[in-house]
Amino acid sequence: MSLDVAGLRRSFPIFSRIPPPFHYLDNAATGQICAAAAEALTGFEMAGRANVKRGVYRLADRATQAFAEARGRIARYLGANRPEEVILTTGTTFGLNLAAHVLEERLGPGDTILISRLEHHSNIVPWQMLARRRGARLRALGVTADGRLDLADLDNGIDRSTRIVALTHCSNVTGAVTDLAPVAERARAVGALLVVDGAQRVPHGPLEVSGLGCDIYALSGHKMFGATGAGALWVRWELLETLPPFLGGGEMIRRVRIEDTRYAPPPHRFEAGTPPIGPAIAMGAAAEWLSGLDWQAIAAHEKSLTSRLLTGLETLPGVRICGPRDLQARFGVVAFEVEGVHAHDVCQMLDAFGVCTRGGHHCAQPLMEVFGTVATVRASLAPYNDAADVDALLEGLEQVIRTLR
Numbered sequence: 001m002s003l004d005v006a007g008l009r010r011s012f013p014i015f016s017r018i019p020p021p022f023h024y025l026d027n028a029a030t031g032q033i034c035a036a037a038a039e040a041l042t043g044f045e046m047a048g049r050a051n052v053k054r055g056v057y058r059l060a061d062r063a064t065q066a067f068a069e070a071r072g073r074i075a076r077y078l079g080a081n082r083p084e085e086v087i088l089t090t091g092t093t094f095g096l097n098l099a100a101h102v103l104e105e106r107l108g109p110g111d112t113i114l115i116s117r118l119e120h121h122s123n124i125v126p127w128q129m130l131a132r133r134r135g136a137r138l139r140a141l142g143v144t145a146d147g148r149l150d151l152a153d154l155d156n157g158i159d160r161s162t163r164i165v166a167l168t169h170c171s172n173v174t175g176a177v178t179d180l181a182p183v184a185e186r187a188r189a190v191g192a193l194l195v196v197d198g199a200q201r202v203p204h205g206p207l208e209v210s211g212l213g214c215d216i217y218a219l220s221g222h223k224m225f226g227a228t229g230a231g232a233l234w235v236r237w238e239l240l241e242t243l244p245p246f247l248g249g250g251e252m253i254r255r256v257r258i259e260d261t262r263y264a265p266p267p268h269r270f271e272a273g274t275p276p277i278g279p280a281i282a283m284g285a286a287a288e289w290l291s292g293l294d295w296q297a298i299a300a301h302e303k304s305l306t307s308r309l310l311t312g313l314e315t316l317p318g319v320r321i322c323g324p325r326d327l328q329a330r331f332g333v334v335a336f337e338v339e340g341v342h343a344h345d346v347c348q349m350l351d352a353f354g355v356c357t358r359g360g361h362h363c364a365q366p367l368m369e370v371f372g373t374v375a376t377v378r379a380s381l382a383p384y385n386d387a388a389d390v391d392a393l394l395e396g397l398e399q400v401i402r403t404l405r
């Protein structure tokens with residue numbers, strides 16, 4: 001059965017509020033909020049608001065339950081073994097920084113952290129900072145000419161000094177999906193931990209995180225059609241139990257004396273202070289809603305749109321795609337350059353056609369270097385996009401090229 005895209009669009013409030021032409025192709029930056037998440041958020045804020053884990057009155061108890069339920073829903077979407085493996089955060093960036101702090105004691109001088117040139121800055125800078133703090137080395141796996149992680153580099157990249165491997169599951173620039181299995185195998189063989197940046201993978205359907213072979217997995221709610229301000233960090237339970245706290249404060253303790261503190265068990269040990277309650281509840285609602293979709297139909301739909309986009313771009317003069325041109329092991333994130341025209345100018349002109357794209361380095365400057373550029377235009381697809389969105393982009397580009405080149 002083909003996907004009912006019109007029906008899907010009705011599940012996103014923005015499409016009935018912004019008049020046409022409106023072609024939202026910046027989903028890798030943030031997805032639109034689905035009605036289920038928007039209703040959960042406003043429901044909490046307008047009729048259910050209380051702080052969690054504190055009050056004994058019924059309203060507070062309901063808020064605490066809704067928060068716990070959100071954790072359960074996210075855990076189910078991720079395929080976690082238990083909800084307690086899920087730390088609720090403010091997003092991928094926070095989660096990766098949290099990971100880089102709680103793993104600090106496991107790293108010493110001479111040890112290596114392995115990342116790649118495909119990473120978003122949030123999966124580079126925290127590890128760079130950690131390496132500096134501990135006198136460790138940071139190495140980066142290379143990228144193939146078409147913007148995929150170069151797994152041939154793996155044998156050189158991982159050795160006995162490797163303690164942490166941190167890689168993206170899907171590139172926010174090229175859409176390439178990382179084959180984690182061989183990486184997990186090599187990491188395990190040398191006793192290294194595998195941390196995965198799942199920010200761009202999670203909008204594309206439920207997963208089996210426990211079976212990926214990784215130890216830590218970071219994600220953002222706003223990229224999977226929830227509200228901004230919430231995210232999650234999954235950590236394999238056997239590892240999580242052994243990790244020290246990150247931030248100190250309320251809610252992460254069992255008992256505090258002036259002399260010392262006993263910490264709460266995970267995940268609360270890692271959730272100091274008032275969490276982003278409404279956004280977390282919205283993220284849970286989005287996860288639940290996503291779990292009920294027909295992902296086979298969505299995958300086929302996204303594949304056909306990606307193909308339409310790639311084929312269209314290839315026929316335009318002066319356009320260079322920075323990433324894979326094939327449809328294997330990739331999602332619909334496509335970066336490209338228009339020869340002689342700055343990416344920001346392209347995006348600004350496309351906006352006149354109602355086409356929302358992103359121009360810049362996409363927080364991936366080391367990858368831009370690989371492509372020999374400083375900025376690209378990026379179009380990124382979501383299940384609610386249709387052929388009209390892709391065609392509007394291609395027609396707009398044709399005009400840009402005619403006007404500016």
Ligand code: PMP
Pocket residue numbers: 028029090091092093094120122123168170171172197199200220363
């Ligand atoms: N990693 C990747 C691959 C991303 O695309 C992004 C967001 N662009 C992030 C990490 C950071 O996510 P957030 O800004 O939600 O923390």
